[in-house]
Amino acid sequence: MMPPPVPTRAPGPEGAVSPTFLGxxxxxxxxxxxxxxxxxxxxxxxxxxxxxxxAVPFLWLFLFFGLPFLVVLKxxxxxxxxxxxxxxxxxxxxxxxxxxxxxxxxNYILLAEDSLYWSxxxxxxxxxxxxxxxxxxxxxxxxxxxxxxxxxxxxxxxxLIILPFWTSFLIRVYAWIGILKNNGLLNNFLIWLGVIDEPxxxxxxxxxxxxxxxxxYLPFMVLPxxxxxxxxxxxxxxAAADLGxxxxxxxxxxxxxxxxxxxxxxxxxxxxxSVGEFVIPDLLGGPNTLMIGxxxxxxxxxxxxxxVASAVAVATLLLLVVPIVRFQKAQEESAKKAEExx
Amino acid sequence: xxxxxxxxASHNLEAWQDPKARPIVQIENVTKAFGPHYAVDGISLDVYxxxxxxxxxxxxxxxxxxxxxxxxxxxxxxGRIIIDGTDSTLIPPYRRPVNMMxxxxxxxxxxxxxxxxxxxxxxxxxxxxxxxERVGExxxxxxxxxxxxxxxHQLSGGQRQRVALARSLAKHPxxxxxxxxLGALDKKLREHTQFELVNIQEQLGTTFIxxxxxxxxxxxxxxxxxxxxxxxxxxxxxxxxIYEYPATRYVADFIGSVxxxxxxxxxxxxxxxxxxxxxxxxxxxxxxxxxxxxxTPVSVALRPEKMxxxxxxxxxxxxxxxxxxxxxxxxxxxxxxxxxxxxxTLVHVQLTNLARLTSSPLTWEQDVWLTWEPENGVVLQS
Numbered sequence: 001m002m003p004p005p006v007p008t009r010a011p012g013p014e015g016a017v018s019p020t021f022l023g024x025x026x027x028x029x030x031x032x033x034x035x036x037x038x039x040x041x042x043x044x045x046x047x048x049x050x051x052x053x054x055a056v057p058f059l060w061l062f063l064f065f066g067l068p069f070l071v072v073l074k075x076x077x078x079x080x081x082x083x084x085x086x087x088x089x090x091x092x093x094x095x096x097x098x099x100x101x102x103x104x105x106x107n108y109i110l111l112a113e114d115s116l117y118w119s120x121x122x123x124x125x126x127x128x129x130x131x132x133x134x135x136x137x138x139x140x141x142x143x144x145x146x147x148x149x150x151x152x153x154x155x156x157x158x159x160l161i162i163l164p165f166w167t168s169f170l171i172r173v174y175a176w177i178g179i180l181k182n183n184g185l186l187n188n189f190l191i192w193l194g195v196i197d198e199p200x201x202x203x204x205x206x207x208x209x210x211x212x213x214x215x216x217y218l219p220f221m222v223l224p225x226x227x228x229x230x231x232x233x234x235x236x237x238x239a240a241a242d243l244g245x246x247x248x249x250x251x252x253x254x255x256x257x258x259x260x261x262x263x264x265x266x267x268x269x270x271x272x273x274s275v276g277e278f279v280i281p282d283l284l285g286g287p288n289t290l291m292i293g294x295x296x297x298x299x300x301x302x303x304x305x306x307x308v309a310s311a312v313a314v315a316t317l318l319l320l321v322v323p324i325v326r327f328q329k330a331q332e333e334s335a336k337k338a339e340e341x342x
Numbered sequence: 343x344x345x346x347x348x349x350x351a352s353h354n355l356e357a358w359q360d361p362k363a364r365p366i367v368q369i370e371n372v373t374k375a376f377g378p379h380y381a382v383d384g385i386s387l388d389v390y391x392x393x394x395x396x397x398x399x400x401x402x403x404x405x406x407x408x409x410x411x412x413x414x415x416x417x418x419x420x421g422r423i424i425i426d427g428t429d430s431t432l433i434p435p436y437r438r439p440v441n442m443m444x445x446x447x448x449x450x451x452x453x454x455x456x457x458x459x460x461x462x463x464x465x466x467x468x469x470x471x472x473x474x475e476r477v478g479e480x481x482x483x484x485x486x487x488x489x490x491x492x493x494x495h496q497l498s499g500g501q502r503q504r505v506a507l508a509r510s511l512a513k514h515p516x517x518x519x520x521x522x523x524l525g526a527l528d529k530k531l532r533e534h535t536q537f538e539l540v541n542i543q544e545q546l547g548t549t550f551i552x553x554x555x556x557x558x559x560x561x562x563x564x565x566x567x568x569x570x571x572x573x574x575x576x577x578x579x580x581x582x583x584i585y586e587y588p589a590t591r592y593v594a595d596f597i598g599s600v601x602x603x604x605x606x607x608x609x610x611x612x613x614x615x616x617x618x619x620x621x622x623x624x625x626x627x628x629x630x631x632x633x634x635x636x637x638t639p640v641s642v643a644l645r646p647e648k649m650x651x652x653x654x655x656x657x658x659x660x661x662x663x664x665x666x667x668x669x670x671x672x673x674x675x676x677x678x679x680x681x682x683x684x685x686x687t688l689v690h691v692q693l694t695n696l697a698r699l700t701s702s703p704l705t706w707e708q709d710v711w712l713t714w715e716p717e718n719g720v721v722l723q724s
Contacts, residue, residue: 238415239448241435243462244513253461257452 069317076310077103087306107311117295117312121319124292127206127281128274131213135221135270136263138214143225143262144255147232158226161219173212173283180208180284204286212280217273221266228262229255272320292316356580357390358566364427366391366549367412367517372421374407381407383573384421389517389566394543394550396560399570400596405553406445408570409519412551413442426516436465441515445522447506449494455481455505456490462513480508483542500531507539511546520552524559536562557597561585569593585645590724594643601646601689602722607638614716616660617642622683627660628719641722646692648718651679653704656713663712665689667704681710 040051078087092100111117146157164172179185180202187199202208232255240250278293285291292312299309357363365388374382382404389395397405410416411423414435423431430438441462449458459480463473481487484504494502503523510518523539524532540563543550554560560567561581568578569592577589588594591602605619605626610633617626617640626642634640656662668688669680672695679691691712704710 233446233448235444235446235448236450238413238435239442239444239450240461242413242415242440242442243509244436244465245461246436249465254450 072310072313075306076107076314077105078307079104079106080305080307085306086304104307107308108315110308111311111315116290117292117315120290120292120295121315123290124275124277125319127209127213127291128271128277131210131217131274132221132267132271134210134214135218136267139218139221139225139266140263142218143222143229146222146226147229154230158223161222164219169216170279173216173280176208176212176215176284177203180211203284204289206285206289208284209281209289209291212284213270213274213277216280217270220269220273224265224269225259225262228259228265232258268324272324275320276316356565357393358388363390365389366426367551368422368424369408369412370422370424372408372411372418372423374404374411374416374418380404380573382411382418385573385575386421387568387575387578389549389551391549392547393565394540394552394563396564396567397551397553397570398557398560398567398596399555401555403570404573405555405570406521409442409521409551409553412517413440413519414438415442439516440519441510441513441517442519443506443510443521443523445525447494447502447526449502449505449509451494454491454493455486455497458494458505459509459512461509466513476512480512483511484508499526499528500535503527503535507542511542511548515548517549517551520550522553522555524554524556532559539563561597569596571596587720588643588722591641591643591722594720594722599646599690601644601649603642603644605640605642607634607636607640609636610634615640615721617721622663622685622687624663625660626719627716628721629717630721634721634723638723643720643722644689644714644718646678646690647676647694649689649691649712649714651681651691651693651704651710651712653708653710655711658713661714661716661719663689665710665712667706667708667710670704670706679704679710681712 074090075087078090080086081088088102088104090101090103092102094100142161146154146161149157177184181187182199182201182203184203186202187196190196191199202211236254236258237247237250240254241247245253276293276296277291278297281289281291281294282297285294296309296312296316299305299312303309367387367389369385369387372382372385373380385404385408397408399405407416411418412425414430414433414437418431421431422429426439450461453461456477459477460473463476468476477490478487481490484507486501486504486508489497489501489505494505497505503526507523520539524535527535536559539550552560552563561584564581566578566580567584569576569584571592577584577593579587584593585597588597588600594600594602603619603622603624603626605617605621607615608618608625609616610630613629613631614627615630615634617628618624619626619642628642651667655664663681663683665681665683667679668682671678671680674695676692676694679693681689681691683689689712
């Protein structure tokens with residue numbers, strides 16, 4: 001992850017939920033920081049050296065995110081043809097020297113009309129949501145335990161969370177096939193224990209996809225949760241106990257509400273990539289596991305329909321950007337309200 | 343340094359001198375170690391109903407650990423803590439009739455002022471109407487009514503301090519513990535708040551136990567002070583006892599400023615001890631209750647304001663020191679003179695500027711005599 005640009009607003013007041021991480025991503029995407037930067041340069045309030053340093057990530061984003069996105073956007077408005085490249089150009093020169101722009105909305109209409117895409121989107125959202133909740137339920141106790149562990153234990157425990165990243169993602173997902181398949185490790189173990197007589201069909205189901213998602217994205221939930229929990233003021237819990245609050249209740253009334261920034265950041269980090277996930281449903285999912293990432297792949301590589309595939313990609317992005325933007329807006333408004341009350 | 347006169351004009355309620363009074367807090371031989379270091383080393387102490395008791399000491403003396411054990415936030419390794427007649431040594435904090443005001447205030451950042459104050463009452467299962475009434479009472483007590491709906495980060499330091507106080511008092515605790523309650527405030531606000539705290543304590547009659555490293559704060563606010571060092575209590579007494587009759591060199595030095603002279607007892611008569619100080623080559627006669635055998639090593643403690651400095655040689659043999667004025671600090675109400683003795687020892691003397699001081703009779707490098715009355719010195723054996 002690249003360092004975020006200089007914040008354009010002062011850090012939120014203590015305790016206020018401020019998912020600055022998402023705010024930065026949003027500003028990156030929208031180039032708000034960039035505009036502020038350029039204005040600063042023009043007014044002489046920002047030095048050229050600093051501008052140069054922050055320009056590097058912007059250039060990177062423009063080259064490897066902005067431009068490809070524009071290309072995808074362009075293709076999504078064209079028609080599929082059997083040619084090289086397999087789509088029609090948007091701009092054409094007519095004989096009389098007039099340039100015409102032909103936008104084809106057919107791909108988007110198809111997305112709206114064909115229930116396949118709708119159900120793929122909904123199923124992706126459903127699986128991503130279940131996966132996110134599962135990550136939260138598993139990850140919160142882990143993050144809590146690490147944050148409460150003795151200081152000398154925290155780094156080794158965090159290392160254990162990060163360690164799987166040292167192996168290729170693909171290999172790790174493949175390994176789950178060996179565990180979940182009918183004569184895999186888990187089924188053999190359960191039969192050996194005598195819990196079951198015949199193998200449970202776990203592979204190629206929504207269950208195996210969820211296992212893959214939870215396994216792969218759990219660290220993205222644990223790390224932001226750990227960051228908020230470890231920074232929490234221990235004396236707040238002591239004060240709660242002193243005022244007659246039992247530990248369980250103190251967790252619900254103090255710890256949990258104060259760790260909401262971590263919960264939100266972790267959930268976003270798990271939910272967003274899960275929606276567009278392709279590798280996990282492809283390897284672990286079955287023919288009935290309909291996810292938008294797989295649909296996208298099929299359109300591109302099996303059907304060779306680049307325009308429809310591009311439309312699917314753009315729609316997926318919009319699907320995710322809209323809720324993030326609305327969430328961010330709400331956060332900024334509540335922060336502003338908090339400031340006004342002072 | 344001038345030591346502030348007590349904020350309490352009088353406290354004839356000296357429960358610790360009443361043999362029939364039952365202490366509200368009994369600390370019996372309490373010990374707490376962190377690794378090899380004894381934070382609290384066998385402390386026994388009784389605190390009585392209605393007292394404003396201060397635990398005073400430098401940082402690391404164990405005063406906060408002792409307070410936290412009273413709150414139940416630390417468990418003693420040995421000894422007993424009896425609160426209001428109940429052995430509370432192992433009772434968890436959420437079941438003690440004790441509340442604490444934390445040094446950092448520990449206000450819940452996600453709750454409004456009202457919700458913070460109501461928190462303890464909610465745990466008791468008080469009804470909505472009861473909570474509302476009590477919160478209103480508390481807000482009036484600390485004069486924060488207009489701020490009820492604010493969150494802690496929207497308040498000034500002084501306001502937060504008052505919220506913390508209101509929150510810790512809301513449940514009518516039998517005992518209120520205060521950990522450096524004024525530590526985070528600036529000087530002016532601190533002085534103002536000292537009086538406010540004392541007023542609230544007298545109004546409610548709640549027993550307060552306060553931890554502080556500020557001797558002036560302890561002197562101003564407390565009915566009694568325990569001076570602590572290295573996990574032990576060196577002396578317990580009223581502010582004036584601690585100041586006028588310090589038990590050890592450490593206490594004498596820690597409370598106010600003091601001049602200390604080492605010497606040996608040469609004899610005693612009529613309640614006076616005769617002491618010869620080799621270092622400064624002087625004989626002293628100091629009032630002391632019990633006679634000591636000749637040759638006992640002792641220290642004589644003399645407060646700067648208990649000595650007289652004069653440019654005329656006094657007509658006596660004992661309790662006279664000769665030196666030259668090396669420094670004069672004019673503070674308005676008082677002047678502090680640093681007098682250098684022949685052996686280079688510096689003695690601090692404080693004189694009240696009774697008359698308007700246009701030209702001082704004493705000036706730099708002048709030969710002067712210091713003298714004091716026998717009852718103005720204190721003989722210390724440790």
